[in-house]
Amino acid sequence: MTNNFDSIQSADTIMVIGSNTTEAHPVIGMMIKEQVRKGAKLIVCDPRTIELHELATVKINQRSGSDVALLNGMMNVILAENLHNPKFIEERVEKFEELKATVEKYTPEYVEGITGVPADTIREAARTYAAGPNSALFYTMGITQHTTGTNNVRSCCNLALLCGMMGRPGTGVNPLRGQNNVQGACDMGALPATLPGYLKVGLPAAAEKIEKLWGCKIPEEGKVGLSVVTMMKAAGNGELKALYIMGENPMVTDPNTNHVAHALDTLDFLVVQDIFLTETAERADVVLPAACWPEKTGTYSNTIRAVQLSHKACDSPGEAREDWTIFVELAKRLGHNWDFKSSSEVFDDIARFVPAYAGMSHERLEKGYLQWPCPTPEHPGTPNLHAVQFSRPNGMATFSPCEWAAPHEWPDEEYPFIANTGRNLYHYHSGSMSRRGPSGRYVKGLYIEVNPADAAAMGICEGENVKVESRRGEVTGVARITESVPEKMVFVPFHFGEAPANMLTASVWDPTSETPPFKVSAVKVSKA
Amino acid sequence: MANATINGRSVEFEPGKTILQVARAADIYIPVLCEHPALEIAGACRVCLVEVEKNPKLLTACSTPIMDGMVIETNTEKVRAARKAVIELLLIRHPLECFSCSSNGKCELQAIAYDLGIEKSPFWEEGDTCVEHKLDDSNPFYIRDLNKCILCGRCIRVCDKLSQYHAIDFQQRGIHTAVQPPVGRKLEESDCTFCGQCVAVCPVGALYEKPSVGKGRPWEVETTKTICTYCGVGCELLVEVNKRTGKIANVTSDHTNMNSVNKGRTCVKGRFSWEFVNHPDRLKTPLIKENGEFRKATWDEALDKVAEGLKRNMGKTGFFSSARCTNEENYLMQRFAREVMGTNNIDHCAHL
Ligand code: SF4
Ligand code: SF4
Numbered sequence: 075m076t077n078n079f080d081s082i083q084s085a086d087t088i089m090v091i092g093s094n095t096t097e098a099h100p101v102i103g104m105m106i107k108e109q110v111r112k113g114a115k116l117i118v119c120d121p122r123t124i125e126l127h128e129l130a131t132v133k134i135n136q137r138s139g140s141d142v143a144l145l146n147g148m149m150n151v152i153l154a155e156n157l158h159n160p161k162f163i164e165e166r167v168e169k170f171e172e173l174k175a176t177v178e179k180y181t182p183e184y185v186e187g188i189t190g191v192p193a194d195t196i197r198e199a200a201r202t203y204a205a206g207p208n209s210a211l212f213y214t215m216g217i218t219q220h221t222t223g224t225n226n227v228r229s230c231c232n233l234a235l236l237c238g239m240m241g242r243p244g245t246g247v248n249p250l251r252g253q254n255n256v257q258g259a260c261d262m263g264a265l266p267a268t269l270p271g272y273l274k275v276g277l278p279a280a281a282e283k284i285e286k287l288w289g290c291k292i293p294e295e296g297k298v299g300l301s302v303v304t305m306m307k308a309a310g311n312g313e314l315k316a317l318y319i320m321g322e323n324p325m326v327t328d329p330n331t332n333h334v335a336h337a338l339d340t341l342d343f344l345v346v347q348d349i350f351l352t353e354t355a356e357r358a359d360v361v362l363p364a365a366c367w368p369e370k371t372g373t374y375s376n377t378i379r380a381v382q383l384s385h386k387a388c389d390s391p392g393e394a395r396e397d398w399t400i401f402v403e404l405a406k407r408l409g410h411n412w413d414f415k416s417s418s419e420v421f422d423d424i425a426r427f428v429p430a431y432a433g434m435s436h437e438r439l440e441k442g443y444l445q446w447p448c449p450t451p452e453h454p455g456t457p458n459l460h461a462v463q464f465s466r467p468n469g470m471a472t473f474s475p476c477e478w479a480a481p482h483e484w485p486d487e488e489y490p491f492i493a494n495t496g497r498n499l500y501h502y503h504s505g506s507m508s509r510r511g512p513s514g515r516y517v518k519g520l521y522i523e524v525n526p527a528d529a530a531a532m533g534i535c536e537g538e539n540v541k542v543e544s545r546r547g548e549v550t551g552v553a554r555i556t557e558s559v560p561e562k563m564v565f566v567p568f569h570f571g572e573a574p575a576n577m578l579t580a581s582v583w584d585p586t587s588e589t590p591p592f593k594v595s596a597v598k599v600s601k602a
Numbered sequence: 603m604a605n606a607t608i609n610g611r612s613v614e615f616e617p618g619k620t621i622l623q624v625a626r627a628a629d630i631y632i633p634v635l636c637e638h639p640a641l642e643i644a645g646a647c648r649v650c651l652v653e654v655e656k657n658p659k660l661l662t663a664c665s666t667p668i669m670d671g672m673v674i675e676t677n678t679e680k681v682r683a684a685r686k687a688v689i690e691l692l693l694i695r696h697p698l699e700c701f702s703c704s705s706n707g708k709c710e711l712q713a714i715a716y717d718l719g720i721e722k723s724p725f726w727e728e729g730d731t732c733v734e735h736k737l738d739d740s741n742p743f744y745i746r747d748l749n750k751c752i753l754c755g756r757c758i759r760v761c762d763k764l765s766q767y768h769a770i771d772f773q774q775r776g777i778h779t780a781v782q783p784p785v786g787r788k789l790e791e792s793d794c795t796f797c798g799q800c801v802a803v804c805p806v807g808a809l810y811e812k813p814s815v816g817k818g819r820p821w822e823v824e825t826t827k828t829i830c831t832y833c834g835v836g837c838e839l840l841v842e843v844n845k846r847t848g849k850i851a852n853v854t855s856d857h858t859n860m861n862s863v864n865k866g867r868t869c870v871k872g873r874f875s876w877e878f879v880n881h882p883d884r885l886k887t888p889l890i891k892e893n894g895e896f897r898k899a900t901w902d903e904a905l906d907k908v909a910e911g912l913k914r915n916m917g918k919t920g921f922f923s924s925a926r927c928t929n930e931e932n933y934l935m936q937r938f939a940r941e942v943m944g945t946n947n948i949d950h951c952a953h954l
Contacts, residue, residue, distance in 0.1 A: 079863055100797065100869030101835045107766035251834035253925035255932070259950045262932040264923035266946050270933060275946055290941045299946025305920040314947070316915035318908075320935055321924030322951055343911035350883050351896075360907050361896065363885035367831035368841045368850065368876075372928025374829050376836025380863055381929070387826035387841040388848055388879075392886025393901065397931040400905075401938045407909035408942050420930040427933075442861045499795060500870055502832045511877030512742035512813055513870065516796075 078378045078445060078457040082109050084244030085210040089117040089203055091230065092141065093214035096125040097499040099250045099377075106212070117199050119144060121494065122523075122565060123558045132199045135560060138492050139481035139594050140189040141217060144196070145229035146478065147185030149177045149236055151200035158204065162238030169473040173232060176475035188478060204237045208244030215252060215496070225476035232473050240471075243458060251377040253503070258375035261428065261446070266299030271428035275299075287427055302328070310337035319346045320397060321364065325353035326571045327503055330546055330579060347397060350506050353571050363394040370396045372417045373439060379446050379456075381431070383439040481594045483545075489596035491528075491562050493542055493578050498567045505569035519572070520551030523565035524599070529555045532601055539602035542566060544595045547577030550602045564599055604670035609677065621674060622650055622663040632676050633685065633714045636754035637664040638803050640857035640866060641763060644755050649714060651684045652676045660684055686718045692752050693723035696806070703750070705807030707820035711752060712806075735780065741789060743796040743874045744811050748780050751808040757781060757800030764857070764867055769794035798873035802854055802866065811852055813877055818844035818851030830872040831926060837864035837872050849880050912943065920947040 082088070082105045096103030103126070110116045110129050118126045119134040119141075127133050136144045152158050153174060163170050182193035189196075203209050211234055217226040231247050239245040251257050263270035273280045281292040293299070300308055306324065308314035310333060317338070328334050338344055338357045346358040349366045368387040375381045390396075398420055405412045414420050418436040425431050430447035438444065444455035485492055497503075500513040508514065522540050534540055540553045542564055549566065559565050568576060578595045603614045608621075608630050615624040620643070625632050635647040643665045651660040655673035660681065668674075675681065692711065700706045735748035755772070758781060762768045769792045773782040783792035801809040823842035830837040838859065842852040853876050857866030878884075888904030889896040899907075912919060921939040923932050932950070939948040 096795075099833055099835050100795065101837055101864050101867045104764065104766045104867055108763075111766070253951065254829070254831050254834055254836060255927065255929065256834060256925035256950075258929040259923055259925045259927070259932045262923075262929050263936045264932045264948055264950045265936075266949050269940075270936070284940070288937065288941045291944075293940050293944045293946050297946065299948060300920055302922060302949040302951060305922070305947060305949065309920070313918070314920050315918040316911055317920050317922065318912070318935075318939075319922040320931070321926045322922045324922070324951075327951060343915055345908050345911065349878075349885060350881075351885060351889075355885075358889075359891050359911065360899075360904050361885060361889040362904060362908070363888060366879060368826070368828055368843075368879060370928065372930045374831075374836055374928060376829075376863065377834035378863065380836060382829045382836055382838070382863070384829040384928070385826045387824075387828060388843045388850060391880075391884045393888070394884065394886060395901070397927055398934045401931075401934040403901075403905050404909060404912075405938060405942050407905060408913065410942050414934075417928065417930040420934055423937075424929060424933050443863065500875075502871060502875075507878040508832075508871060508875045510881045510883065511875045513875045515742040 078380075079105060081243040081246065081458060082106060082210065084242075085109055085114055085208050086206055086244065087115045087117065087202055087209040089119070089199075089209060089211045090126055091119040091145075091211070091213050092217035092226070093212055093250055094120065094122070094124045094126075094496065095212065095214075095250065098214060098252070098497045100499060102212075102250060102377075115202050117202055119199075121492075121560065121563065123560075132195065132202055134191050134195060134199060136189040136191050138494060138563065139484075140478065141226045142229050142476050143180060143185050143188040143478035144191060145226075145233050146177045146180035146476070147182055147189070147191075147196045148200040148203065149173070149233055150180045150185070151182060151197050152204045152233075152236060153177065155201070157201065158236045159238030162240075163236070166469075167235050167471045167473060169475070173236070173473035173475045176477065180478075203233070203239075206237065206239065206245075208242060209234075209237065209239045210244055210246055210248060211239065212248045212250060214250045217249075225479075228474040228476050231471075232475065235471055235473060241458065246458070249377075254376070255374040257377060257379060258373070258381075261375055261430070262424065266301050269427075270424065271430060283427070287423075306334060306337045309341055312340060315341060316343040317341055317345075319344070319348075319354060319358075321348055323348075323352040323354045323503070323506060323571075325357070326505075326574050326576065327568070328576060331574050331576050332547055347400060348506075349394070350510075352506050362400055363390075363392065364400075365390040365394050365396045369394070370417070371436075372396075372398075373421060373436070375446070379459075380443040381434055381439060381446060381448075382443040383436055483594060483596045485562065485596045489544065489598050491542075491564055491597045491599050493544065493595045493597040494559075494563060494565050495568045495576070495579060495595075496565065498569060501567070501569035503569065505571065509569065520549065520567070520570040521554045522549075522551040523554050523556050523559045525559050525561045525563065526555050526557060527561050528564075528599070529553065532599065534601050540564075541600050541602040542578060542597050543600075544578040544597045546579070546595075549574065549577050564597065604668075606668055606670065606672040606674060608674045615668060617670070619668055620664060621652060621654075621661070621666050621668045621672075624668050625663065625674075625676060630676060632663045633710075633717065634664060635710060635714070635752060635805050636756060638756050638760070638857070641756060641759045641803070644759065647752075647754055648688050649685055651681055651688075653678050653681055682718060685714070686720060689715050689718060689720055690723045690725060693720065694725050695749075696752060697749055698722060699750075703807040704810040704815060705804075705820075709807060710805035734778070738789070739812065741796065742812060743870060744798060744801045744809055745815070746789070747808050747810075748782075749808075750806050751781055752806055753779060753781070754805060755781075756803045756805065757809060760799045760803050760857075761794075765795070765797050765799045767793045767795060767797075770800070796870040796874065797868060798870065799857075799867065801873075802857060811874065813874055814852040817849065818842070818847070822846055823851045830868070832871045832875070833869075835864065837868050838862035839868065839872050841876075850876055916943065917945070919943055919945060921945075921949075923948060923950040925950050 118130040276296040346355040347362040369390040433448040645665040650663040738746040
């Protein structure tokens, strides 16, 4: 997020798009509701009717996959009615003419045809957002998990830049990060194209830094590595022979489960390091038992870039070990004498490598969290990003105008429904943690949300089994009949390994972010 | 800065505060039941009565603004007698089952009664003990024992103000008043999302965590600050570990810590979904697959095997790191991939 949580209290208008905040980020949901009850306006855009819609000033249910058109439509209105912020654009943003040219044809009437949102509602949303004075935009996977995910994100940024909603408390473009440490894993360079601190692997500076700090050459002469999805593909066709998986369960969370199973079984060697024998670990050659959350000391970086220290509260069961110690042991066996004695020493290594973490240490974090960038031990951390300038060489931001394109798959006669996958408040991801405990006793297995009109047409009653089938696979779950999904859409939560929603999803992806399109699969639905 | 005198001690304060806030900052004890620092003032329980010079009546410390030159006494005979009466009235309808109560040792009512030397209510008559309500343990997250409820209203206020749900409120009147979801509905059918904020602030044993039952007494646990391992909000959670068993007894949060990102707020997962930690399915030893079956292995065997498998596939190996693991772990895995294995094939589930 560009801004911090307290910044929500300065927002006059909050726009939430593609984020079922009260289910997926419940505590941020509470903060947003609090601010709205104090009088802030709320714009909610989601194909499903979600809890936040109840409080919304402007309620929008756009068609799945139509976000770019919706956002362009709002920008069209803002420009037509002169509601943009010329001073901000003049001083801080490039390519304004290009943006104008692109959004010109996205009149509210044209956009209504694509999104299904009435033209006047688009106008109202545009006016409300532009009026601010401080408007904050929040989004999550409903924006990113599409084949056009990157363009969806760019369009959110275009809107914020157009109205100058950046760099002040109460504004910003705020992606809510899904996993507890997705921000940290990216910061740490657990990415194929960047070293810790987002240093691109192909740059001479990357090679120099690695040589200086780790004493080794840049791998593959700086060639970008494979991503999660392309590694799976390479494993499937035999180009990749071994996989080392730590704390992930691609058999449940990755798209197209059948393909994942094939890929893992084709490998010469699979090692899985986890806390349970997950669906993925079952297929491994070696399984290493790991310590979990209260059993280790270490840091996590949350959605507001706050680096927080979590302490060890109890011992791990049996011989389970902290993940970092396992790498130290393995490095030794492969001839690298790493000398880390505690996670605090590993953190110091991070601070040497990553400028934004340079001012931090476990000792300092003991006194409270710090938001990066925090370049020196005296630096107080940075609650709001982009206050003075953007992180590009000339300090300017750029509009990235985008055209709307239809999703990779669209309902047709044979597969007339859209299946949308996502989270339920009580569960987390593949459910290996949350299903073992009270949440598992409360929401026991797969349910599928069906609109009452569709249910009636198919003769499905609440609690009966429904089958959802795509071109790739099928799942069966218990029908929950609810107005919260529109007609011709079903919602399938993905926490249940025995009935994986990702049987339905396609292993195609956004060309830039390589994010799979979990929000749109064409399916047929029937009584099971 | 202004000045007042509490129990003969001079205290400085910024104007605009209450007597209770200033006394608390100066470490002067005033008992409270309905008041909670994270919530707005209710002024309902009248346990915090204090004597203020030139005031014939006792005043509630939680709601009375402190003034420059005020002279306050918090523990006189008159004050103690008034408080005693309040507690004795509450105890008419509060079962004295401390023996089996999960709040024993952290109960705020018990502590105040102890301080005032109250054993039981002198007003109590046969048939008075509240047995009106059946124990509600129908949801897997927390138990409601309304017979122990003292109607302080903290849970109602926390639900409304911090959780933003207003799932519960005072229902019915007079002696039958009870904190309930809207009439005729069960909690599971109300707006309640089982975030557990109400449980965290309940001063007695009327609301308590179901997964914690029997896992440890308040004096047996040691509390450690951790960060929730579920979503990207990163709520601070307090993990209470039973010193005797070494296992988690409870997970809670601190609504008075304004330096945490969540300031005490949590959702159902952070607060209640921790049983997996002690689950029998946890992996306890390394496993090696032989002829399609796993067998237990020592760390040395397993690590040798991994080293061998990686060496064999040098240049053809990929790494999946984890957005659930710490920064230190992610950092070392990618350093291992790059430095030891010479590959940039490292990614994690950022997009999933
Ligand atoms: S658990 Fe949360 S939502 Fe439910 S009554 Fe308590 S505070 Fe309200
Ligand atoms: S308690 Fe809930 S909202 Fe807070 S970090 Fe955990 S999962 Fe997220």
